[in-house]
Amino acid sequence: MRLPKKERQRQLGLLLDGNPFLTDEELSERFGVSVQTIRLDRLECGIPELRERLKTVASRTMQEEVKSLQTDEVIGDIIDIQLDKSALSIFDVTEDHVFQRSGIARGHHLFAQANSLAVAVMDDDLALTVKSSIHFLKPVKAGDRVVARAEVKKINPLKNRTLVEIVSTVGNETVFTGEFYMYRTTDGNQEETK
Structure with a gap:
């Protein structure tokens, strides 16, 4: 069963706080949604793409x-x-x-x-x-x-x-x-x- 959008976005933020190196593809599999949905969720939450997250941590x-x-x-x-x-x-x-x-x-x-x-x-x-x-x-x-x-x-x-x-x-x-x-x-x- 898919999570409601707000809950998915909340869990997405928590998950990326713990592991900022997850790809959009890995996240889409985990949440059972399309890669495009993950990208839109990240944009709405102000979470940068993987490359930018890597640069910040590095x-x-x-x-x-x-x-x-x-x-x-x-x-x-x-x-x-x-x-x-x-x-x-x-x-x-x-x-x-x-x-x-x-x-x-x-x-x-x-x-x-x-x-x-x-x-x-x-x-x-x-x-x-x-x-x-x-x-x-x-x-x-x-x-x-x-x-x-x-x-x-x-x-x-x-x-x-x-x-x-x-x-x-x-x-x-x-x-x-x-x-x-x-x-x-x-x-x-x-x-x-x-």
Whole structure:
């Protein structure tokens, strides 16, 4: 049974407050209405489209959390970060990011998203990539949304080094993995972990 319009709009607002990354398509399935109805509901409630919601969360996250980079130095949108622990970014691949002939994303964009996320997750004013080991597993195309997850695996305070692992996915498919060995000017606030 469909919800009355006012109740649907109220629940829509609550749902997007809890998870601003839901697409209009996901919301239409959840509420059992058309995508157009969801768009109209959002407009009436003053809720911006997904891309604008992502920008708002990313901007707030960058200003409040990230120490080692400026907003314009990050490739993709950082939407969640816990310094020296984990981070999450989203990168929407456009026609500008792919080879014209094959339509496949150029690898340096995926690397740049991963590398900037590895730098951003560091709880330090200066963080530099010392070495990386990367693997491209599946092609990425225009229109794909790449979600990169960073996890700090090991901090070596004696050498001011930190290992950050990155896994990038499109949907449920892993498309890129990398290990980034980072230099930091401080020894980190936590003990060395495995």
